[in-house]
Amino acid sequence: MNPNLINFIYLVAGVLFILGIKGLTKPKTAVRGNMLSALGMLLAVAVTLLTINEVDYRYIVAGVVVGSLVGSIMALRIQMTSMPQMVALLNGFGGGASLTIALAEYFSTLGAAPTSMADILVPVVADSSAFGVGTEGTFALIAIGLTVMIGALTLTGSFIAFAKLQELMKKSYGLPGGPVGNAILVLGALTAVVYLVLNPGNMGAMLAIVGLALLLGLFLVMPIGGADMPVVIALLNSYSGIAAALAGFILGNTVLIIAGSLVGTSGLILTQIMCVAMNRSLANVLFGKMAASGETIDADEVYAGKVKSAQPDEVALMLEIAQRVVIVPGYGMAMAQAQHAVRELADAMEAKGVEVEYGIHPVAGRMPGHMNVLLAEAEVPYDKLVEMDRINPTFEDTDVVIIIGANDVTNPMARESEGSPIYGMPILNVDKAKNVIVIKRSLSPGFAGLPNPLFAMDHTLMVYGDGKKAVVEMTTALNQA
């Protein structure tokens, strides 16, 4: 095929990816956008298959068949609550693909591959001209080295993120020295990249990059707690995009560069959004723990004798006469599998003429936008899901706020108490509403380990117990009223 035609089709594929993401800017056009993007992918793959000749197709066919099977099974069977794990795994596979492409490109350009330990120790005689003349050869080797490094650390980092989200790994492990240990690994891997560029035939250097980067992925993610995983997933998402773009430089392929940079920026922007929502810097999420509070706040002192509780049927009476109710869901709601029950309660209220909306904090789920997906699955219309900045001004005109499975994102200390570790974190200003109902098992603290003064406020009522059961009882009482 004419190379100009091939590149033109790659350009069309790139445009389809861009239109695909543009489609995602509105829920109505999103499905079509995803289809356009998939069409672009099909075009790019088809034209590539037509270009390659003198190729052993057995490896390609086997890979496509296995990959399609595994991919479809994963996509069709995954539970919506487990979506973060799915994305973590996909990220890992993307990193792994970039890693293996760069390795294959390296060994095939070199025209040699290690068959025994001895081969690794004895460098193949090769000058960088095998990878391109002059600067081009150097650049190609840098791109290969960096792709291997980012691909490998995305691979292991993502699998650790998966294990943490799946709660297979509950403890946190780190290198001695924390960030210093990781910095040494980064420097080691970069040194190996430089060494490889100077001695292209040195397979030992290549293996060192692989080994160090795999370790780096492990130790970067292992010390990070489960609650910070949304940030890590978004960041790894960005890495898998950057790795794809770098692979594009190795192969001189335009569509890889376009697609890779779109994914890279998407991951970075989502990382930024998550960090702002948690009021922490990226460095703090990756390397630090929550700052210890200046003064320890005694939970008993905050709560003593001030917390009032109510039964679900009493709450139903309040809901019946309310004009506007806002439901604030947290991940605890998903854990209790209460999404459908919550939607039924909202339906019952709307049947009585109550205006119902949902207030969604950016870190309400386990990944950006996760809560919206969980509620959409329970058939809550997406226009009822209101983001923090738009719902906050409406709390003063809200009669009842129902908080289910959320804690820290409603803690007024983030607004008022300057010494508090969560001070400055953007929160849902639920305490401005006329009445606040908190459905919770006990007064136990959230992830930040802080008592929540909201629970002790005059206009707050606690409903203790299982979230789903409490909501179902409220619905029943409301329907009978």
Added chain:
Amino acid sequence: MEILILLLALFVLSLFLGVELITKVPPTLHTPLMSGTNAVSGITLVGALLAAGGDGSPMLVNVLGFIAVTLATINVVGGYLVTNRMLAMFKRK
């Protein structure tokens, strides 16, 4: 070298375009955005096809190529399917 500069220009412009596009995606769709861009990053499949199974390549290269094709295909197929599954839930009223 000229090609390299052109590729670099494409890369930088795509980054700016990415920022413009992604910031317009509403928070409601951030999870499908992540799984969807994940599928897009499966574009490495193109690279994998180019790297896989050259005739007469060392066995190791063929094996690496096979792994690359498999992993990238999982990304593409899994990513688009699961995104479609989620978006379909947002569509219905």
